[in-house]
Amino acid sequence: MKLAERIGTLGESSAPLYQQMQDALRQAIASQALKPQEALPPERDIATEFGVSRITVRKALDGLVGDGLLTRKQGAGTFVAGRVEKQFSKLTSFSEDMASRGRTPRSEWIQQSVGAVNSDESLTLGLSPGSRVYRFHRIRFADEQPMALEYSTIPGFGLPGLETVGSSLYEALYAAGHRPVRALQRLRAVLFNAEQAQLLGVEAGAPGLFIERRGFLEDGRAIEMTHSWYRGDAYDFVAELNALA
């Protein structure tokens, strides 16, 4: 494979070469000119093809490995990452997770509504019966690939209105001064039922991850309850664990 045919040539900007190569690879991965799991040519071949040093190639690839866009397999070379890796300990939004990996986040609405809290929501969010809540039900995509179903409930005080939520719930909460600063999350393995499977474009019975996130504000009030069903084949959860000091 000639890499230049897929990512274009370098040298049109004044940025360092390794950065130009990184940008070109990043774009090719985002546009899927380079497909998930595809192997890159060996580093020395890339260096020869682009007329740069191997150190430049290595530096370019290292940065993308660090971002989770490429993976290295011992003895086998460098590959475009197949799954989106999610740092489990960071309180980020779906949109941020996808964008930081060069994927384009997108959602399709299943439902958005405003109504009175139900008993599950009132327990989880600590709201009194009759309180007003917003509900946002979405299918979340990375580029054209369905990744997850998300059902979020936000207390009425959290947002000025239903229509303030565009493509990102966390952006809308941030704008309202109510983005969560802390969250509790639990997850478990599930098998998708027929309806979920159909929405996510997988077979009924396919494996997935169910995640419940409860987000809190600085003052301790709960601001979010989200139930998410992630496709098991699309997501890797990564957690950095530190020994007790």
Ligand code: GLP
């Ligand atoms: C993640 C979390 C959800 C959160 C969502 C916000 O997917 N699991 O709990 O509601 O991000 O994402 P966005 O701001 O893109 O709507």
